[in-house]
Amino acid sequence: xxxxxxxxxxxxxxxxxxxxxxxxxxxxxxxxxxxxxxxxxxxxxxxxxxxxxxxxxxxxxxxxxxxxxxxxxxxxxxxxxxxxxxxxxxxxxxxxxxxxxxxxxxxxxxxxxxxxxxxxxxxxxxxxxxxxxxxxxxxxxxxxxxxxxxxxxxxxxxxxxxxxxxxxxxxxxxxxxxxxxxxxxxxxxxxxxxxxxxxxxxxxxxxxxxxxxxxxxxxxxxxxxxxxxx
Ligand code: ATP
Numbered sequence: 001x002x003x004x005x006x007x008x009x010x011x012x013x014x015x016x017x018x019x020x021x022x023x024x025x026x027x028x029x030x031x032x033x034x035x036x037x038x039x040x041x042x043x044x045x046x047x048x049x050x051x052x053x054x055x056x057x058x059x060x061x062x063x064x065x066x067x068x069x070x071x072x073x074x075x076x077x078x079x080x081x082x083x084x085x086x087x088x089x090x091x092x093x094x095x096x097x098x099x100x101x102x103x104x105x106x107x108x109x110x111x112x113x114x115x116x117x118x119x120x121x122x123x124x125x126x127x128x129x130x131x132x133x134x135x136x137x138x139x140x141x142x143x144x145x146x147x148x149x150x151x152x153x154x155x156x157x158x159x160x161x162x163x164x165x166x167x168x169x170x171x172x173x174x175x176x177x178x179x180x181x182x183x184x185x186x187x188x189x190x191x192x193x194x195x196x197x198x199x200x201x202x203x204x205x206x207x208x209x210x211x212x213x214x215x216x217x218x219x220x221x222x223x224x225x226x227x228x229x230x
Contacts (some may be wrong), residue, residue, distance in 0.1 A: 003031030006069045006150060006181060007052055012061035014047050014205075021047040022058070022205045029183065031067065034072070034176045036192030036213075038226065039202035045185040046076060048202065049154050052139045052183060069181070075168055076154040077137050077183075082128025086119065086138055089127050097146040097189025112142045116169070137171060141209035142177075151175065152183040157191065169195055188223045189226050193219060201225045 007029040014022040022044045029035060030054065039045050051055035051063060053073040080089050090111060092129055094104045112120055119134050136156050143151060153172060157165045173195055176182045186192045192199050193213045201209040201222050209225035211218040 002068055003033065003181070006067035007063065007065045007071075009051065009058075009199075010062050012051060012058045013049075014044075014056070015059045018161040020205055023062070025202075025205075025207055026067050027052065027200065027207075029181065031149070031181055033180055033198060034173075034184065034196045035181045036186060036196030036199040038186050038189045038192045038199060038222075040187065043202040044165070044205040045187075045202060046154055047205075049073065049152050049183065049185045051074065053148070053152050054120060067149070070148045071150040071152065072146050072148035073152045074136075074139050074143045074154060074156065076158060078139040080127040080135055080142070082137055083126055084161060085124050086127050087123040089138060089142055090181070095140040099145070107145050107147070111144050111163055114144070114175075115141055116167070130162065132169055133160045136164070136168050137159065140168075140171060140175075148180070150181040150183065152170065152185070154185045155187065156184070157186065157188065165191075189219075193222070203228060219220070 005022060008028040012022055012025040021153060031156050033077055037045055053071050081092065090108055094107060099107055115137055116153055116212055119130065119137060127135060130138065156168050160168065169191065172182065172184065184196055185191060196213055198212055199210065199222060203225065209222045
């Protein structure tokens with residue numbers, strides 16, 4: 001992609017005690033990109049997502065952010081406050097981002113507008129009483145309160161019905177189309193190929209394929225790299 005470089009990882013490795021989660025990973029994230037990072041359970045996606053986010057320091061290698069972007073992460077499992085209302089979940093995130101007063105009201109109005117009507121009309125009910133897909137949309141809205149330039153989503157399809165997966169990915173694609181630099185961590189290569197401009201395949205902590213979803217032959221190459229000789 002042609003946008004400016006926002007985050008660069010070079011030679012990144014990560015270990016949890018004796019467990020190697022990542023090894024020799026290079027990533028260039030450019031403004032406006034929609035980057036899919038795919039791999040099986042335990043391939044290292046969440047670890048890489050947190051290192052890109054900046055909330056986890058790699059054991060080795062470097063992370064630089066020439067664009068000094070603000071980055072929001074929607075964690076796996078969403079991590080909403082289930083007993084707080086939908087509105088309170090958004091307000092807590094705004095407070096954490098240092099947003100107050102009329103600016104807070106403006107951002108609440110703007111992010112709430114992105115939610116489907118059946119959520120928008122139920123802002124005062126507890127977040128935990130929404131469906132899994134609705135909660136995922138609220139978690140995305142909450143991440144957007146900080147008005148990030150980069151949005152990282154960790155397995156947003158996890159536990160959702162196929163219909164809700166469609167709705168959540170529709171939302172992600174709409175945000176990407178508005179120019180938010182997007183990183184999608186996903187177990188499904190097919191979903192990433194559909195939603196992303198670039199895809200990187202992780203296997204046992206190493207990048208085993210990368211390319212553009214539009215590149216002829218990439219899908220077959222990525223599939224082979226993903227599944228290996230399993
Ligand atoms: P999943 O889809 O299951 O979340 P993932 O691709 O996101 O997997 P990671 O969660 O990054 O992969 O995990 C990569 C490796 O690091 C795995 O072997 C995992 O067991 C290990 N790991 C992750 N977090 C920790 C931790 N806090 N302590 C020890 N090992 C960990």
